[in-house]
Amino acid sequence: MSLQQLRYLLALDDLRHFSLAAKHCFVAQPTLTTQLKKLEDELGVQLIDRKANPLRPTPIGEKVIAQARIILEDVAGLEALLREETGSLAGTYVLGIIPTLAPYLLPLFLQSFTSRFPDVHLVIREMQSEEIMEGLKRGKVDLGLLVTPLEDKQLREIILFYEPLQVYAAPNEPILDKTPLLPEHVNQEELWIMEQGHCFRNQVLNICNFKSDSPSPDRAITFQAGSIETLKNMVRNNLGYTIVPEMSVHPNLDKDYVKSFADPQPAREVSLVVSKAFSREQLIAELRKAILAVVPDRFRKNERYVGIAWR
Numbered sequence: 001m002s003l004q005q006l007r008y009l010l011a012l013d014d015l016r017h018f019s020l021a022a023k024h025c026f027v028a029q030p031t032l033t034t035q036l037k038k039l040e041d042e043l044g045v046q047l048i049d050r051k052a053n054p055l056r057p058t059p060i061g062e063k064v065i066a067q068a069r070i071i072l073e074d075v076a077g078l079e080a081l082l083r084e085e086t087g088s089l090a091g092t093y094v095l096g097i098i099p100t101l102a103p104y105l106l107p108l109f110l111q112s113f114t115s116r117f118p119d120v121h122l123v124i125r126e127m128q129s130e131e132i133m134e135g136l137k138r139g140k141v142d143l144g145l146l147v148t149p150l151e152d153k154q155l156r157e158i159i160l161f162y163e164p165l166q167v168y169a170a171p172n173e174p175i176l177d178k179t180p181l182l183p184e185h186v187n188q189e190e191l192w193i194m195e196q197g198h199c200f201r202n203q204v205l206n207i208c209n210f211k212s213d214s215p216s217p218d219r220a221i222t223f224q225a226g227s228i229e230t231l232k233n234m235v236r237n238n239l240g241y242t243i244v245p246e247m248s249v250h251p252n253l254d255k256d257y258v259k260s261f262a263d264p265q266p267a268r269e270v271s272l273v274v275s276k277a278f279s280r281e282q283l284i285a286e287l288r289k290a291i292l293a294v295v296p297d298r299f300r301k302n303e304r305y306v307g308i309a310w311r
Contacts, residue, residue, distance in 0.1 A: 003075060005039040006068040008032050009047060013065050014138070016054035073139055073277040080279045089283050090119035096132035097124065097145040100200040100228055101270065104247040105145065108294035117286065129199040129310070136275045143287070144273040147199050147310055156274050158284060160291055161299035162267040162307065165207065166249065167259045168232060169241030180262030183208045192231050192242040199310035200228075200268070204243045206308050207266045232257075247295075267305035 011021035011032075022029040040047050047061035057065055080091075097106065106124065114120065127135065129150075135141030137154050148157045167186070169176050178185045186208045194201035225231045231242040235257060245268060249258050272288060292300065 001039060001042055002035075003072065005035050006072055008035050009039065009065060009068055010072065010139075012036065012048055012055060013057055014140075016056065018055070069139060070277075073275065076139070077277050077279040088119065089117050089280070089286065091280075092121040092123060093142040093280075093283070094123045094125065094135070094140065095143045095145065096127045096135055096141040098129055098132070098147065098199065099126045099226075100194070100198060100245065100248075101145060101147075102126050103229075104245070105270075105291070105295075109290045112293075113287070113290040116290075120283070128197050132273070136273060139275070142274070142278065142280075143284075146271065146273060147203070147268045148271040148273065149269065149307075149309070150273065154276060156276055156278070158272040158274075158288060160270050160272055160288060161295050162269055162302045162305045163295075163299055164246045164260065164265045164267045164305060165203070165243050165308070166246055166261070167241055168235055168244045168249070168254070168257050169259070170235050170238045171256055172238065173241050175241055176259050178259075181259050182262055183266065186243070190240045192225065192234055192240055194228075194231070195226055198226075200245070202310040203266075203268055203308045206310065207243065263304050264306040265304060266308050267302075268310075269302075269307045 008021065008025055008027075011024045012018070015021045015024060018033060019029050022032040025032060036048065043064070045060045045064075046058050047064055049056050049058050049061075102124075110122075114122070125141070127141075129146050132141055132144040132146055133150060133152060133155065136144055137152075148159065150157060167175055167181060173190075175181070175185055175187075175190075188208065188210050191204070193204055225234070228244055228248045232244065232248070232254070235241055244258075272284060272291075274284065278284075298304070
């Protein structure tokens with residue numbers, strides 16, 4: 001049994017197709033097929049059901065694949081540990097980040113970080129939270145920037161900051177006159193929200209303890225946005241109000257549209273998340289340092305905020 005054979009097996013599990021798995025592994029299909037058969041012969045079991053369409057692991061194959069993932073994660077961790085001992089961060093890392101955070105945080109720190117560490121190549125992917133979590137556990141994503149807590153024992157969360165959530169409303173909306181502004185002042189029938197699948201949608205609903213996320217049948221328009229900027233554009237055209245994270249608010253362009261909640265303000269906890277097997281401690285530390293250098297100091301103090309769960 002070889003590590004390469006295990007990598008072929010995991011590629012088949014991920015892609016469920018011999019030619020796609022071979023292409024992913026940069027080998028000819030006969031090579032991958034032959035090595036898989038050798039692995040099955042050595043173990044004395046069939047790992048892949050070749051009659052299924054698409055391919056799928058056999059019951060024993062699923063158990064072997066789960067163990068193979070652990071083995072390869074440990075090997076990657078060992079290799080990373082050795083590189084860390086040499087003081088080098090060099091390598092390619094996949095960074096998953098949620099869409100409601102990416103356009104506001106990435107431009108603030110990426111250029112300075114890559115300038116300081118030119119041997120670090122970041123492959124950045126906008127992904128939903130559940131996709132990032134699955135990618136971290138399957139070894140497809142190295143680092144995640146998303147909202148926590150996740151309450152997943154396979155993942156490690158490094159809290160970065162607490163970002164306040166604010167009401168974003170058309171200037172004629174009465175909610176802007178509420179002083180102090182409280183979550184109970186938010187009317188679900190007047191609120192624009194994100195589409196399903198976004199953790200930010202769940203947070204907004206949880207702020208106000210809404211029992212249902214079904215649209216009101218009395219509302220003339222039912223619209224669920226795929227981005228925060230779309231929500232803001234709706235509001236700027238005098239259509240109701242929404243709730244946005246503070247980093248999405250432009251200090252000049254948006255100043256007439258926003259109002260903060262009374263303390264303790266609802267906030268989202270933003271963390272750097274890795275699998276328990278990830279061992280690049282220096283990389284984690286440097287990324288954390290780079291991010292904290294560009295967010296307001298008050299985001300780092302959670303006394304003023306109350307965290308809002310999304311799961």
